[in-house]
Amino acid sequence: MAFEVCVKAAAGDPEILGDCPFSQRVLLTLEEKKVPYKMHLINVNEKPQWFLELNPEGKVPVIKVDDKWVPDSDVITGVLEEKHPSPRLAPPPEHSSVGSKIFPAFVKFLKSKDPNDGSEQALLDELKALDDHLKDHGPYINGENICAVDLSLAPKLYHLKVALGHYKNWTIPESLSHVHNYMKLLFSRESFEKTKPAPDHVVAGWAPKVNA
Numbered sequence: 001m002a003f004e005v006c007v008k009a010a011a012g013d014p015e016i017l018g019d020c021p022f023s024q025r026v027l028l029t030l031e032e033k034k035v036p037y038k039m040h041l042i043n044v045n046e047k048p049q050w051f052l053e054l055n056p057e058g059k060v061p062v063i064k065v066d067d068k069w070v071p072d073s074d075v076i077t078g079v080l081e082e083k084h085p086s087p088r089l090a091p092p093p094e095h096s097s098v099g100s101k102i103f104p105a106f107v108k109f110l111k112s113k114d115p116n117d118g119s120e121q122a123l124l125d126e127l128k129a130l131d132d133h134l135k136d137h138g139p140y141i142n143g144e145n146i147c148a149v150d151l152s153l154a155p156k157l158y159h160l161k162v163a164l165g166h167y168k169n170w171t172i173p174e175s176l177s178h179v180h181n182y183m184k185l186l187f188s189r190e191s192f193e194k195t196k197p198a199p200d201h202v203v204a205g206w207a208p209k210v211n212a
Contacts (some may be wrong), residue, residue: 002036003080006051009041010201017041019197019205021155022073023061028151029077033084033192040118052192077148092149098133098141098149102126103156110163111209120170121144127176134178146189154186155196162202167210 007023012017017023018041030037042051052156054069055062062071065079074090081090099151109119133141141149161183172179186192197205 001149003030004038004040005030006040006055006060006062006069008060009043010197011204013201014041014043015157015198016201017195019159019201020058020060021040021159024155024195024197025073025152026061026063026076026080027195028154028191029080029148031194032089032146032151032157033080033087035084036082057191071151073145077151081148087145089146089151091142094150095133095137095142095147099126099130099153102130104162106156106160106164107209110167110206111212124173127172127179130182131176131178134182138178139182143173150186154189154192157183157200158187158192158196159206162199163206163210166199166203167206 005026007027008018008020010018017039027037027039040051041059042048044058044060052058055071057071059071061076061077062069063079064070065083070076070079076146077089081088089201102123105119107122109123112119137143141153161172172183174180187196
């Protein structure tokens with residue numbers, strides 16, 4: 001039986017998959033586990049009534065499990081791991097928080113208007129920590145096989161690459177070669193190709209935060 005999953009539609013194009021990294025994380029998990037699913041694209045600016053009735057908070061992603069709608073990508077990916085344990089994606093506990101500070105550091109730097117506020121260096125420090133981890137444990141976070149941490153980081157690193165490239169003409173330093181190799185590996189996976197948003201939708205999605 002296919003899971004039903006509600007994810008963000010593209011801004012200005014409700015027929016196309018949108019730019020929510022948490023929605024993509026859930027889709028990547030379903031794809032990597034080869035679990036059948038039916039996708040509902042939700043226009044987050046004009047949420048349909050049926051969606052608000054089943055999910056009053058109106059957040060995406062949500063997934064239908066045993067006739068109940070479950071929100072929050074952390075919870076959803078945990079439920080999928082429990083119900084479909086193969087292939088195993090749960091990371092060992094010591095690797096579960098690798099890279100977890102990259103996304104907030106990226107958002108802070110993206111929104112920063114002050115080149116001396118330290119936000120660029122803070123992001124570089126987090127990326128360097130990821131590079132060091134991959135040097136010792138790579139090519140993925142947990143070695144040869146992809147795990148849930150990779151599927152959480154992949155959409156966030158894609159947003160980082162696209163948004164910082166567009167708004168700040170900024171790229172990850174070549175010296176962080178393990179991170180570059182890691183991103184190539186992630187972005188070339190079939191599951192990622194199938195679930196990634198178009199770069200212009202990522203750019204449009206960040207515009208309100210950048211211009212705030």
